[in-house]
Amino acid sequence: MAFDLQEQEQIDSIKAFWQQWGKLIAGVLAASAIAYLGFKGYRYYQEQQAQKAAAAYENIDAAVAAKDIAKLKSAVTLLQNDFGSSAYATRGSLILAKAAFDKSDLALAKSQLEWVLANGKDESVGAIARLRLASLLLDQKTYDAAIAELNKEHPAGFDALFLDLKGDVLVAKGDAAAARDAYKSALAKLVGDSPNRQFIQTKLDALGG
Known part of the structure; x- marks a missing residue:
């Protein structure tokens, strides 16, 4: 089949393009x-x-x-x-x-x-595990280790729980002043009518806070 000059130029252009870029395109x-x-x-x-x-x-x-x-x-x-x-x-x-x-x-x-x-x-699951570990360390009376766990980074939504347990550890350790501070901080972190509020307040009142 014969091609006119314009068609032949287009064919030559396509051939030249594929000679230059064909391998790269195929590779991509x-x-x-x-x-x-x-x-x-x-x-x-x-x-x-x-x-x-x-x-x-x-x-x-x-x-x-x-x-x-x-x-x-x-x-x-x-x-x-x-x-x-x-x-x-x-x-x-x-x-x-x-x-x-x-x-x-x-x-x-x-x-x-x-x-x-x-x-x-999962950070939330990790926070739960850390709370349970700190509680276990509290039961073992290794108070400093428990506090060290509770001082570690965790999601903000768990702040009240961490501070509440920290207060429990400090009470067991005999540091009433620091325990009061922890309970107060826990109360400040609670949102609205949290069911834990009265429980923490009762512990705080028991310390004369």
């Missing part, structure tokens, strides 16, 4: 395809891991129902080892910590709370 398209496939593959892997973690978590529910702390510990350990970045592992660790505390196994309870603090992704 290939890289984009690989990246897309990689993303899809990673999403599929994440979904599979989430399903496996959920299935493993069912063993925790069964162990709790059976009140079998040995099986509970085994199930949580599996989650921590194989699905440590999942919310299931964090939740399981908190459950095991409570079960261990109820059985007076404070060492196990402490180790689980520390695992949550080291590996958990």
Whole structure:
């Protein structure tokens, strides 16, 4: 088929363009395809891991129902080892910590709370774990360690709870003046008609605050 001069110039221009940029464009398209496939593959892997973690978590529910702390510990350990970045592992660790505390196994309870603090992704869950750890340290009469935990960074929404528990620790430590300050600060952090307000006020009144 014959082309007129204008058409031939257009064809030559396209050929020249592809000679100069063809390899680069092909490379970009290939890289984009690989990246897309990689993303899809990673999403599929994440979904599979989430399903496996959920299935493993069912063993925790069964162990709790059976009140079998040995099986509970085994199930949580599996989650921590194989699905440590999942919310299931964090939740399981908190459950095991409570079960261990109820059985007076404070060492196990402490180790689980520390695992949550080291590996958990959710700041609110971390704050709950830190409060429980500080409460455990209070029970162990390691007051300075408990206060150190309560002084660590946490979401602002937990300020009143941290200050309230700090007041309890200071009372146990025998520092009534500092405890009063902590309770007053806790009251100042409460919003509106919080159910904790009267409880904290009662403790403050008991100190003559």
